[in-house]
Amino acid sequence: MSLGMSTPKRVFFIVVLVAIVASLVIMGEFYRTGAAIAYRPLSQAQDHLGIQLFFADYIGKQVQGVDGAVWNGAVQSVVQTNEGRTDVYPSLQFWVPGEFNGGRLVFKQIKMPTYTANAALTWPLNTPLLQYKIVFSSGLQSKLDNNNVLEDLRDRKLRILGTIFTFLSGQSTYNPGTNRISLRLMGGYGTIDFTDVCDNQFTTGGVRVNGKSVDAHLRILCSQINNIVRIESIEYRPLATAAAAITNDFDVLPKHGIQEYMLYPEALLSPEFNLFLAQVGSGGGAATSSAPSGGGDIVFDGTRKQWRAQFSLLRGGRYKIDLLSNSPYNWGDGDRTFVVTEGNWINVQDYFALSAGNGLNDPSWIYMLSKIDTQNKKVYWRDMAGGGNKEARYDAGTKKGSMNIGGYSFDFDVDEANKRIKVDQNLGGGGTVELRTSNRLLLKFGPAPGDVQLEVPAELRQEQFVPLIDNFKLLKDATIQVTSPNMLDDISVEGRERGSDQFGNMFVLDTARKPDNLNIFSSGAQAAPQVAVSAGGQTAGILLLTDAQSDLKAMQNS
Structure with missing residues:
Protein backbone atom coordinates (compact mmCIF):
# COMPACT_ATOMS: atom_id res chain seq x y z
CA MET A 1 0.00 0.00 0.00
CA SER A 2 1.09 3.60 -0.14
CA LEU A 3 0.58 6.59 2.02
CA GLY A 4 0.97 10.22 1.05
CA MET A 5 3.05 13.02 2.41
CA SER A 6 3.21 16.74 2.14
CA THR A 7 6.34 18.77 2.73
CA PRO A 8 7.18 18.17 6.41
CA LYS A 9 5.25 20.46 8.66
CA ARG A 10 7.22 23.18 10.37
CA VAL A 11 7.59 23.77 14.07
CA PHE A 12 6.94 27.34 15.05
CA PHE A 13 7.61 29.47 18.06
CA ILE A 14 5.73 32.45 19.30
CA VAL A 15 8.42 34.84 20.40
CA VAL A 16 7.12 37.43 22.80
CA LEU A 17 9.48 40.35 22.51
CA VAL A 18 9.76 43.34 24.71
CA ALA A 19 12.99 45.05 23.77
CA ILE A 20 14.15 47.58 26.28
CA VAL A 21 17.65 47.84 24.86
CA ALA A 22 18.64 48.69 21.32
CA SER A 23 19.74 45.14 20.55
CA LEU A 24 19.42 41.76 22.25
CA VAL A 25 22.04 39.11 22.80
CA ILE A 26 21.19 35.41 22.85
CA MET A 27 21.99 34.45 26.42
CA GLY A 28 23.27 30.90 26.15
CA GLU A 29 21.50 28.14 27.98
CA PHE A 30 17.76 27.51 27.76
CA TYR A 31 15.44 26.05 30.32
CA ARG A 32 12.07 24.31 30.13
CA THR A 33 9.04 25.01 32.26
CA GLY A 34 6.25 22.66 31.25
CA ALA A 35 5.68 23.17 27.56
CA ALA A 36 7.05 26.70 27.55
CA ILE A 37 10.57 27.55 26.49
CA ALA A 38 12.20 30.68 27.80
CA TYR A 39 15.71 31.97 28.30
CA ARG A 40 17.26 31.24 31.67
CA PRO A 41 17.16 34.34 33.85
CA LEU A 42 20.62 35.34 35.03
CA SER A 43 20.50 38.08 37.64
CA GLN A 44 17.10 39.28 36.46
CA ALA A 45 14.19 38.37 34.21
CA GLN A 46 14.72 38.81 30.49
CA ASP A 47 13.31 41.21 27.92
CA HIS A 48 12.03 38.37 25.75
CA LEU A 49 10.15 35.13 26.15
CA GLY A 50 9.81 32.17 23.78
CA ILE A 51 6.79 29.88 23.91
CA GLN A 52 6.72 26.61 21.99
CA LEU A 53 3.44 25.85 20.25
CA PHE A 54 2.14 22.83 18.36
CA PHE A 55 -0.49 22.94 15.66
CA ALA A 56 -4.01 23.61 16.99
CA ASP A 57 -2.56 24.80 20.31
CA TYR A 58 -3.82 27.96 21.93
CA ILE A 59 -1.05 30.09 23.39
CA GLY A 60 -2.88 29.86 26.69
CA LYS A 61 -2.75 26.05 26.62
CA GLN A 62 1.02 26.23 26.97
CA VAL A 63 1.32 29.37 29.08
CA GLN A 64 -1.82 30.97 30.47
CA GLY A 65 0.15 34.00 31.54
CA VAL A 66 3.54 35.32 32.60
CA ASP A 67 4.73 37.65 35.31
CA GLY A 68 7.95 39.34 36.29
CA ALA A 69 9.64 36.07 37.20
CA VAL A 70 10.26 35.35 33.51
CA TRP A 71 9.62 38.61 31.69
CA ASN A 72 10.81 42.13 32.47
CA GLY A 73 7.65 43.60 30.97
CA ALA A 74 5.74 42.37 34.01
CA VAL A 75 8.31 42.92 36.72
CA GLN A 76 7.06 43.98 40.15
CA SER A 77 7.61 47.64 41.11
CA VAL A 78 6.61 50.25 43.68
CA VAL A 79 4.74 53.54 43.28
CA GLN A 80 4.89 56.13 46.06
CA THR A 81 2.45 59.03 46.27
CA ASN A 82 1.77 61.53 49.04
CA GLU A 83 -1.11 59.29 50.15
CA GLY A 84 0.83 56.07 50.45
CA ARG A 85 3.05 53.43 48.94
CA THR A 86 1.82 50.47 46.88
CA ASP A 87 3.41 47.43 45.31
CA VAL A 88 2.58 47.00 41.62
CA TYR A 89 1.99 43.48 40.28
CA PRO A 90 1.61 43.31 36.48
CA SER A 91 0.86 40.16 34.48
CA LEU A 92 0.35 39.27 30.84
CA GLN A 93 -2.41 36.74 30.13
CA PHE A 94 -3.00 34.96 26.81
CA TRP A 95 -6.45 33.67 27.73
CA VAL A 96 -9.04 34.28 30.43
CA PRO A 97 -11.28 31.24 31.04
CA GLY A 98 -14.88 31.89 30.09
CA GLU A 99 -14.05 35.28 28.54
CA PHE A 100 -11.60 34.82 25.67
CA ASN A 101 -9.40 32.02 24.33
CA GLY A 102 -6.71 34.09 22.64
CA GLY A 103 -4.56 33.09 19.70
CA ARG A 104 -3.57 29.66 18.45
CA LEU A 105 -1.32 28.13 15.83
CA VAL A 106 -3.24 26.57 12.94
CA PHE A 107 -2.35 24.79 9.73
CA LYS A 108 -3.86 26.81 6.88
CA GLN A 109 -2.75 27.79 3.41
CA ILE A 110 -2.77 31.55 2.84
CA LYS A 111 -1.77 32.80 -0.59
CA MET A 112 0.19 36.03 -0.59
CA PRO A 113 1.36 37.91 -3.70
CA THR A 114 4.88 36.44 -3.57
CA TYR A 115 4.50 33.23 -1.55
CA THR A 116 2.06 30.84 0.13
CA ALA A 117 2.07 30.47 3.91
CA ASN A 118 1.15 27.07 5.37
CA ALA A 119 0.48 28.17 8.95
CA ALA A 120 -0.63 31.17 10.93
CA LEU A 121 -1.08 32.38 14.45
CA THR A 122 -4.75 33.28 14.44
CA TRP A 123 -7.40 35.01 16.55
CA PRO A 124 -11.11 35.46 15.80
CA LEU A 125 -11.62 39.01 14.57
CA ASN A 126 -12.45 41.65 17.18
CA THR A 127 -11.51 39.47 20.14
CA PRO A 128 -8.78 40.24 22.70
CA LEU A 129 -5.22 39.55 21.62
CA LEU A 130 -4.16 39.35 25.26
CA GLN A 131 -4.77 40.94 28.63
CA TYR A 132 -2.30 43.08 30.53
CA LYS A 133 -3.38 43.42 34.15
CA ILE A 134 -1.88 45.70 36.78
CA VAL A 135 -2.82 45.11 40.41
CA PHE A 136 -1.97 47.71 43.06
CA SER A 137 -1.62 45.77 46.31
CA SER A 138 -2.69 48.58 48.64
CA GLY A 139 -4.18 50.82 45.97
CA LEU A 140 -2.68 53.61 43.90
CA GLN A 141 -3.96 56.55 45.96
CA SER A 142 -4.32 60.22 45.24
CA LYS A 143 -6.00 63.21 46.83
CA LEU A 144 -8.81 64.71 44.74
CA ASP A 145 -8.57 68.49 44.48
CA ASN A 146 -11.40 70.97 43.96
CA ASN A 147 -11.17 70.55 40.17
CA ASN A 148 -11.48 66.73 40.39
CA VAL A 149 -7.79 66.37 39.52
CA LEU A 150 -5.81 63.43 40.93
CA GLU A 151 -2.99 65.71 41.99
CA ASP A 152 -0.74 63.06 43.56
CA LEU A 153 -0.35 61.08 40.31
CA ARG A 154 1.63 63.79 38.55
CA ASP A 155 5.01 62.60 37.26
CA ARG A 156 4.58 59.12 38.73
CA LYS A 157 5.94 56.24 36.62
CA LEU A 158 4.04 53.11 35.56
CA ARG A 159 5.27 50.21 33.43
CA ILE A 160 2.77 48.95 30.82
CA LEU A 161 3.66 46.15 28.38
CA GLY A 162 7.33 46.67 29.10
CA THR A 163 7.44 50.42 28.49
CA ILE A 164 7.67 53.12 31.17
CA PHE A 165 4.82 55.65 31.09
CA THR A 166 4.58 58.89 33.09
CA PHE A 167 1.37 60.40 34.47
CA LEU A 168 1.07 63.92 33.02
CA SER A 169 0.80 66.70 35.56
CA GLY A 170 -2.75 67.77 36.38
CA GLN A 171 -4.37 65.74 33.58
CA SER A 172 -5.75 62.68 35.42
CA THR A 173 -9.23 63.20 36.87
CA TYR A 174 -12.06 61.51 38.77
CA ASN A 175 -15.72 62.57 38.80
CA PRO A 176 -17.39 61.57 42.10
CA GLY A 177 -20.86 62.05 40.64
CA THR A 178 -20.44 59.63 37.73
CA ASN A 179 -17.66 57.47 39.20
CA ARG A 180 -15.74 58.17 35.99
CA ILE A 181 -11.95 58.14 35.99
CA SER A 182 -9.59 59.46 33.30
CA LEU A 183 -5.86 58.76 33.35
CA ARG A 184 -3.44 60.49 30.97
CA LEU A 185 0.09 59.17 30.53
CA MET A 186 3.00 59.85 28.21
CA GLY A 187 5.23 57.16 26.70
CA GLY A 188 5.44 54.59 23.94
CA TYR A 189 3.41 55.80 20.97
CA GLY A 190 2.74 59.16 22.66
CA THR A 191 -0.09 60.45 24.84
CA ILE A 192 -2.26 57.63 26.23
CA ASP A 193 -5.74 58.27 27.66
CA PHE A 194 -7.54 55.62 29.74
CA THR A 195 -11.18 56.49 30.55
CA ASP A 196 -13.62 54.21 32.37
CA VAL A 197 -16.46 54.12 34.86
CA CYS A 198 -15.20 52.39 37.98
CA ASP A 199 -17.52 49.42 37.92
CA ASN A 200 -16.97 45.75 37.14
CA GLN A 201 -17.59 46.09 33.39
CA PHE A 202 -15.15 46.43 30.52
CA THR A 203 -15.43 49.64 28.49
CA THR A 204 -15.10 49.77 24.70
CA GLY A 205 -13.83 53.05 23.30
CA GLY A 206 -12.14 54.12 26.50
CA VAL A 207 -8.59 54.14 25.12
CA ARG A 208 -7.09 56.91 23.00
CA VAL A 209 -3.58 57.25 21.66
CA ASN A 210 -2.59 60.77 20.61
CA GLY A 211 -6.27 61.67 20.66
CA LYS A 212 -7.32 58.81 18.35
CA SER A 213 -9.59 56.04 19.62
CA VAL A 214 -8.12 52.54 19.32
CA ASP A 215 -9.82 49.15 19.50
CA ALA A 216 -9.42 47.86 23.03
CA HIS A 217 -11.35 46.88 26.15
CA LEU A 218 -10.53 48.57 29.44
CA ARG A 219 -11.56 48.02 33.05
CA ILE A 220 -10.37 50.19 35.92
CA LEU A 221 -11.45 49.30 39.45
CA CYS A 222 -11.35 52.19 41.89
CA SER A 223 -13.10 53.63 44.93
CA GLN A 224 -13.39 56.93 46.81
CA ILE A 225 -13.27 57.56 50.54
CA ASN A 226 -13.71 61.24 51.43
CA ASN A 227 -11.34 63.06 49.07
CA ILE A 228 -8.99 60.11 48.48
CA VAL A 229 -9.34 58.05 45.30
CA ARG A 230 -7.89 54.55 45.37
CA ILE A 231 -7.15 52.71 42.09
CA GLU A 232 -7.14 48.96 42.71
CA SER A 233 -6.38 47.54 39.26
CA ILE A 234 -6.19 48.24 35.53
CA GLU A 235 -7.02 45.57 32.95
CA TYR A 236 -6.24 46.26 29.30
CA ARG A 237 -7.22 44.12 26.29
CA PRO A 238 -6.17 45.25 22.79
CA LEU A 239 -8.44 43.75 20.12
CA ALA A 240 -7.65 41.72 17.00
CA THR A 241 -8.81 44.18 14.35
CA ALA A 242 -7.05 43.74 11.02
CA ALA A 243 -5.86 46.49 8.72
CA ALA A 244 -6.65 44.23 5.74
CA ALA A 245 -8.06 40.84 6.68
CA ILE A 246 -6.32 37.99 4.85
CA THR A 247 -9.01 35.48 5.83
CA ASN A 248 -12.04 35.65 8.11
CA ASP A 249 -9.66 35.72 11.08
CA PHE A 250 -6.88 37.90 12.38
CA ASP A 251 -3.85 36.03 11.02
CA VAL A 252 -0.16 36.53 11.75
CA LEU A 253 2.08 34.76 9.25
CA PRO A 254 5.49 33.19 9.99
CA LYS A 255 8.32 35.66 10.50
CA HIS A 256 5.90 38.52 11.14
CA GLY A 257 4.49 40.29 14.19
CA ILE A 258 1.00 41.31 15.24
CA GLN A 259 1.62 45.07 14.96
CA GLU A 260 2.15 44.64 11.22
CA TYR A 261 -1.43 43.38 10.72
CA MET A 262 -3.33 45.54 13.22
CA LEU A 263 -5.67 48.27 12.06
CA TYR A 264 -4.45 50.30 15.02
CA PRO A 265 -1.00 49.08 16.08
CA GLU A 266 -1.07 51.93 18.58
CA ALA A 267 -3.46 49.74 20.59
CA LEU A 268 -0.34 47.97 21.87
CA LEU A 269 0.63 51.38 23.32
CA SER A 270 4.31 51.08 22.43
CA PRO A 271 6.28 50.16 19.29
CA GLU A 272 8.63 48.20 21.54
CA PHE A 273 6.09 45.46 22.33
CA ASN A 274 5.19 42.80 19.78
CA LEU A 275 4.26 39.14 19.38
CA PHE A 276 6.27 37.47 16.62
CA LEU A 277 5.60 34.13 14.97
CA ALA A 278 9.16 32.97 14.31
CA GLN A 279 10.03 29.89 12.28
CA VAL A 280 12.66 27.49 13.60
CA GLY A 281 13.86 24.30 11.95
CA SER A 282 11.70 21.47 10.69
CA GLY A 283 9.21 19.35 12.57
CA GLY A 284 9.92 16.20 10.62
CA GLY A 285 13.21 16.75 8.90
CA ALA A 286 13.79 17.32 5.22
CA ALA A 287 11.90 15.26 2.70
CA THR A 288 14.91 13.06 2.08
CA SER A 289 15.59 12.23 5.71
CA SER A 290 14.59 9.04 7.42
CA ALA A 291 11.01 8.62 8.49
CA PRO A 292 10.56 8.30 12.24
CA SER A 293 10.02 4.78 13.47
CA GLY A 294 8.00 3.97 16.58
CA GLY A 295 6.97 6.22 19.39
CA GLY A 296 3.89 7.59 17.68
CA ASP A 297 1.05 9.26 19.50
CA ILE A 298 -1.13 6.42 18.20
CA VAL A 299 0.36 3.01 17.37
CA PHE A 300 -1.24 -0.03 15.72
CA ASP A 301 0.93 -3.15 15.94
CA GLY A 302 -0.17 -6.34 14.18
CA THR A 303 0.60 -9.94 15.15
CA ARG A 304 -0.65 -13.21 13.73
CA LYS A 305 -3.11 -13.49 16.60
CA GLN A 306 -4.33 -9.94 17.10
CA TRP A 307 -3.85 -6.21 16.76
CA ARG A 308 -2.51 -4.18 19.68
CA ALA A 309 -2.87 -0.43 20.06
CA GLN A 310 -1.24 2.35 22.07
CA PHE A 311 -2.61 5.86 22.49
CA SER A 312 -3.06 8.58 25.10
CA LEU A 313 -6.47 9.94 26.04
CA LEU A 314 -7.44 13.36 27.32
CA ARG A 315 -7.36 13.24 31.14
CA GLY A 316 -6.78 9.50 30.85
CA GLY A 317 -3.43 7.78 30.71
CA ARG A 318 -1.36 6.01 28.08
CA TYR A 319 -3.33 2.93 27.03
CA LYS A 320 -1.76 -0.27 25.71
CA ILE A 321 -4.59 -2.64 24.86
CA ASP A 322 -5.32 -5.79 22.89
CA LEU A 323 -7.51 -4.07 20.34
CA LEU A 324 -8.70 -6.63 17.79
CA SER A 325 -8.63 -10.42 17.68
CA ASN A 326 -8.04 -12.18 14.36
CA SER A 327 -9.81 -15.36 15.52
CA PRO A 328 -12.60 -14.65 16.11
CA TYR A 329 -12.38 -11.40 14.15
CA ASN A 330 -13.80 -9.07 16.77
CA TRP A 331 -12.87 -6.23 19.09
CA GLY A 332 -10.91 -7.55 22.07
CA ASP A 333 -8.30 -10.27 22.59
CA GLY A 334 -10.39 -13.30 21.63
CA ASP A 335 -11.30 -14.20 25.20
CA ARG A 336 -12.44 -10.77 26.33
CA THR A 337 -14.45 -8.24 24.34
CA PHE A 338 -13.55 -4.59 23.89
CA VAL A 339 -17.02 -3.01 23.95
CA VAL A 340 -16.95 0.10 21.76
CA THR A 341 -20.66 0.54 20.99
CA GLU A 342 -23.25 1.42 23.59
CA GLY A 343 -26.11 -1.00 24.17
CA ASN A 344 -23.99 -4.16 24.26
CA TRP A 345 -23.59 -6.27 27.38
CA ILE A 346 -20.25 -6.03 29.17
CA ASN A 347 -19.14 -9.24 30.89
CA VAL A 348 -16.70 -9.51 33.78
CA GLN A 349 -13.14 -9.06 32.42
CA ASP A 350 -14.43 -7.29 29.29
CA TYR A 351 -13.19 -3.75 28.78
CA PHE A 352 -15.21 -0.82 27.50
CA ALA A 353 -14.78 2.71 26.13
CA LEU A 354 -16.21 5.74 27.93
CA SER A 355 -16.55 9.33 26.71
CA ALA A 356 -17.84 12.30 28.68
CA GLY A 357 -19.23 14.03 25.58
CA ASN A 358 -18.44 15.71 22.29
CA GLY A 359 -16.70 18.85 23.55
CA LEU A 360 -13.02 19.52 22.85
CA ASN A 361 -12.22 19.21 26.55
CA ASP A 362 -14.45 16.24 27.35
CA PRO A 363 -12.26 13.36 28.59
CA SER A 364 -12.26 9.66 27.68
CA TRP A 365 -11.25 6.41 29.38
CA ILE A 366 -11.10 2.66 28.87
CA TYR A 367 -12.13 0.55 31.85
CA MET A 368 -12.28 -3.18 32.56
CA LEU A 369 -15.22 -4.67 34.47
CA SER A 370 -13.46 -6.42 37.36
CA LYS A 371 -16.29 -7.87 39.43
CA ILE A 372 -20.01 -7.80 40.17
CA ASP A 373 -20.86 -8.42 43.83
CA THR A 374 -24.53 -9.35 43.75
CA GLN A 375 -24.69 -9.89 47.52
CA ASN A 376 -23.54 -6.36 48.41
CA LYS A 377 -24.94 -4.81 45.22
CA LYS A 378 -21.62 -3.41 44.02
CA VAL A 379 -19.88 -3.19 40.66
CA TYR A 380 -16.07 -2.94 40.45
CA TRP A 381 -13.99 -1.66 37.54
CA ARG A 382 -10.44 -0.45 36.93
CA ASP A 383 -8.69 1.83 34.46
CA MET A 384 -6.79 -0.06 31.73
CA ALA A 385 -4.10 2.64 31.90
CA GLY A 386 -3.32 1.63 35.48
CA GLY A 387 -4.68 2.04 38.98
CA GLY A 388 -6.75 0.13 41.48
CA ASN A 389 -10.38 -0.92 41.46
CA LYS A 390 -13.21 1.57 41.76
CA GLU A 391 -16.68 0.67 42.90
CA ALA A 392 -20.28 1.79 42.66
CA ARG A 393 -23.46 0.57 44.31
CA TYR A 394 -26.60 -0.30 42.40
CA ASP A 395 -30.20 -0.47 43.54
CA ALA A 396 -31.38 -3.93 44.59
CA GLY A 397 -34.81 -3.37 43.07
CA THR A 398 -34.16 -1.52 39.80
CA LYS A 399 -30.68 -3.02 39.29
CA LYS A 400 -29.52 0.44 38.25
CA GLY A 401 -26.51 2.39 39.41
CA SER A 402 -24.11 5.15 38.42
CA MET A 403 -20.33 5.20 38.01
CA ASN A 404 -18.72 8.45 39.12
CA ILE A 421 -23.77 -4.77 32.78
CA LYS A 422 -24.81 -2.20 30.19
CA VAL A 423 -23.40 1.33 30.49
CA ASP A 424 -24.32 4.74 29.08
CA GLN A 425 -20.86 4.85 27.52
CA ASN A 426 -20.93 8.28 25.88
CA LEU A 427 -23.58 10.18 27.86
CA GLY A 428 -25.35 10.58 24.54
CA GLY A 429 -27.89 7.80 24.51
CA GLY A 430 -26.29 5.39 22.06
CA GLY A 431 -23.87 4.81 19.23
CA THR A 432 -20.18 4.03 18.97
CA VAL A 433 -17.93 5.79 21.46
CA GLU A 434 -15.49 8.39 20.13
CA LEU A 435 -12.39 8.62 22.31
CA ARG A 436 -10.77 12.03 22.77
CA THR A 437 -6.99 11.76 22.47
CA SER A 438 -4.58 13.88 24.47
CA ASN A 439 -4.19 16.09 21.39
CA ARG A 440 -7.99 16.48 21.18
CA LEU A 441 -8.44 14.33 18.10
CA LEU A 442 -11.26 11.76 18.01
CA LEU A 443 -10.43 8.06 17.74
CA LYS A 444 -13.29 5.74 16.86
CA PHE A 445 -13.23 1.93 16.71
CA GLY A 446 -16.04 0.22 14.84
CA PRO A 447 -18.79 -0.54 14.97
CA ALA A 448 -17.62 -3.12 12.40
CA PRO A 449 -14.50 -5.10 13.41
CA GLY A 450 -11.29 -3.56 12.09
CA ASP A 451 -12.79 -0.18 11.17
CA VAL A 452 -10.79 2.71 12.65
CA GLN A 453 -11.48 6.40 12.18
CA LEU A 454 -9.29 9.34 13.23
CA GLU A 455 -11.08 12.67 13.14
CA VAL A 456 -9.69 16.18 13.41
CA PRO A 457 -12.67 18.11 14.84
CA ALA A 458 -13.92 21.17 13.03
CA GLU A 459 -13.02 23.29 16.07
CA LEU A 460 -9.33 22.57 15.42
CA ARG A 461 -9.64 23.48 11.74
CA GLN A 462 -10.63 27.09 12.18
CA GLU A 463 -10.10 27.90 8.52
CA GLN A 464 -12.25 25.01 7.23
CA PHE A 465 -15.14 24.73 9.71
CA VAL A 466 -15.55 21.03 8.86
CA PRO A 467 -13.91 17.95 10.39
CA LEU A 468 -11.14 16.04 8.63
CA ILE A 469 -11.44 12.25 8.76
CA ASP A 470 -8.80 9.57 8.12
CA ASN A 471 -10.05 5.96 7.81
CA PHE A 472 -8.17 2.70 8.38
CA LYS A 473 -8.99 -0.99 8.16
CA LEU A 474 -7.14 -3.51 10.33
CA LEU A 475 -7.31 -6.80 8.41
CA LYS A 476 -7.13 -10.41 9.55
CA ASP A 477 -3.85 -10.97 7.72
CA ALA A 478 -2.20 -8.30 9.92
CA THR A 479 -2.09 -5.70 7.15
CA ILE A 480 -3.55 -2.22 7.16
CA GLN A 481 -5.56 -0.45 4.51
CA VAL A 482 -5.67 3.34 4.58
CA THR A 483 -8.70 4.79 2.81
CA SER A 484 -8.47 8.53 3.19
CA PRO A 485 -8.95 11.31 0.65
CA ASN A 486 -6.82 13.62 2.77
CA MET A 487 -3.37 12.17 2.09
CA LEU A 488 -1.00 14.33 0.12
CA ASP A 489 1.94 13.49 -2.22
CA ASP A 490 3.16 9.87 -2.12
CA ILE A 491 6.62 9.11 -0.81
CA SER A 492 8.55 6.08 0.45
CA VAL A 493 11.58 6.47 2.70
CA GLU A 494 14.03 3.68 3.63
CA GLY A 495 11.55 0.83 3.50
CA ARG A 496 8.89 2.76 5.35
CA GLU A 497 6.00 4.67 3.85
CA ARG A 498 4.83 7.88 5.37
CA GLY A 499 2.30 10.55 4.62
CA SER A 500 0.63 13.55 6.13
CA ASP A 501 -2.98 14.60 6.06
CA GLN A 502 -4.11 18.17 5.53
CA PHE A 503 -3.97 18.90 9.25
CA GLY A 504 -0.34 17.86 9.61
CA ASN A 505 -0.78 14.44 11.23
CA MET A 506 2.02 12.14 10.03
CA PHE A 507 1.43 8.45 9.28
CA VAL A 508 4.39 6.06 9.17
CA LEU A 509 3.79 2.49 7.98
CA ASP A 510 6.67 0.06 8.40
CA THR A 511 6.63 -1.96 5.17
CA ALA A 512 9.94 -3.66 5.87
CA ARG A 513 8.36 -5.93 8.46
CA LYS A 514 5.35 -8.19 8.64
CA PRO A 515 2.86 -7.91 10.25
CA ASP A 516 2.25 -4.23 9.58
CA ASN A 517 3.01 -1.52 12.09
CA LEU A 518 1.50 1.96 11.85
CA ASN A 519 2.61 4.97 13.89
CA ILE A 520 0.53 8.14 13.80
CA PHE A 521 2.25 11.31 14.93
CA SER A 522 -0.39 13.93 15.62
CA SER A 523 0.70 17.44 14.79
CA GLY A 524 1.60 18.15 18.43
CA ALA A 525 3.23 14.82 19.31
CA GLN A 526 5.22 14.85 16.11
CA ALA A 527 6.82 18.15 16.83
CA ALA A 528 7.76 17.64 20.44
CA PRO A 529 10.84 15.41 20.15
CA GLN A 530 12.17 17.24 17.11
CA VAL A 531 12.95 20.58 18.72
CA ALA A 532 16.57 21.00 19.74
CA VAL A 533 16.74 23.25 22.79
CA SER A 534 20.35 24.32 22.87
CA ALA A 535 22.47 27.27 21.93
CA GLY A 536 23.87 25.45 18.90
CA GLY A 537 20.82 23.48 17.73
CA GLN A 538 17.85 24.31 15.54
CA THR A 539 16.82 27.16 17.79
CA ALA A 540 19.95 29.09 16.82
CA GLY A 541 17.84 30.36 13.93
CA ILE A 542 15.61 32.37 16.27
CA LEU A 543 16.51 36.04 16.18
CA LEU A 544 15.47 38.04 19.22
CA LEU A 545 14.66 41.50 18.01
CA THR A 546 13.43 44.93 18.83
CA ASP A 547 10.53 46.23 16.77
CA ALA A 548 12.96 48.20 14.61
CA GLN A 549 12.29 47.74 10.91
CA SER A 550 15.90 46.73 10.24
CA ASP A 551 15.65 43.91 12.77
CA LEU A 552 12.28 42.75 11.44
CA LYS A 553 13.72 42.67 7.93
CA ALA A 554 16.67 40.62 9.19
CA MET A 555 14.30 38.04 10.68
CA GLN A 556 12.20 37.84 7.53
CA ASN A 557 15.32 37.19 5.44
CA SER A 558 16.78 34.59 7.80
Missing part, protein backbone atom coordinates in the same frame (compact mmCIF):
# COMPACT_ATOMS: atom_id res chain seq x y z
CA ILE A 405 -15.63 8.91 36.93
CA GLY A 406 -13.71 12.15 36.62
CA GLY A 407 -16.67 14.14 37.88
CA TYR A 408 -19.06 12.56 35.35
CA SER A 409 -21.85 10.06 36.07
CA PHE A 410 -22.25 7.05 33.79
CA ASP A 411 -25.49 5.14 34.42
CA PHE A 412 -25.48 1.35 34.22
CA ASP A 413 -27.88 -1.61 34.40
CA VAL A 414 -26.96 -4.94 35.99
CA ASP A 415 -27.91 -8.43 34.78
CA GLU A 416 -27.22 -10.33 38.00
CA ALA A 417 -28.01 -13.76 36.60
CA ASN A 418 -25.36 -13.49 33.87
CA LYS A 419 -22.94 -11.22 35.77
CA ARG A 420 -22.88 -8.45 33.18
